[in-house]
Amino acid sequence: MTQYMLSVVGNVDDAVPADDVMQEMFATVGRFNDKVQEAGKWVFAGGLEPITTATTVDATGDTPTVTDGPFSESKEFLGGFWIIDVADLDEALQWAKEGSAACGAAVEVRPFDSASQ
Numbered sequence: 001m002t003q004y005m006l007s008v009v010g011n012v013d014d015a016v017p018a019d020d021v022m023q024e025m026f027a028t029v030g031r032f033n034d035k036v037q038e039a040g041k042w043v044f045a046g047g048l049e050p051i052t053t054a055t056t057v058d059a060t061g062d063t064p065t066v067t068d069g070p071f072s073e074s075k076e077f078l079g080g081f082w083i084i085d086v087a088d089l090d091e092a093l094q095w096a097k098e099g100s101a102a103c104g105a106a107v108e109v110r111p112f113d114s115a116s117q
Contacts, residue, residue: 001085003043004092006099007108010079012051017104025104032102036084036095047080079105 017025029047036042054070070077082099086092092109100107 001087002092002114003083003085003112004089005110005112006082006084006092006096007078007110008047008080008099008103009106009108010051010077012075012077025102028102029099032098033082035098036082041084041086041095043083043085045080045082048078051077079103 033042033045036045051070054068056067056070058065058067080103082095084092084095086095089109089111092111096107096109
């Protein structure tokens with residue numbers, strides 16, 4: 001089995017959904033989460049607070065710096081993720097399709113580096 005990260009990709013230009021739409025999305029994602037768990041593929045998952053809550057720490061120089069906000073100037077951001085344990089990329093892609101439909105956003109699929117496991 002191989003672990004994959006299914007990353008939910010958000011965009012700062014996307015409109016914030018109305019509360020009722022957001023609640024339905026939470027319910028749909030909850031059902032998807034249940035399905036992944038029941039299939040025995042679940043490792044871990046989580047949603048993230050908005051990108052505006054980010055703090056960046058950079059200790060690569062002589063003096064560490066802590067800065068409010070994200071490091072990247074990109075319009076795209078990580079909104080949440082699933083870590084799954086599946087047989088191969090094809091299976092990971094199938095789960096990603098369902099996850100994308102559940103959360104209403106694009107999902108990036110990446111395997112974990114086998115050297116780090």
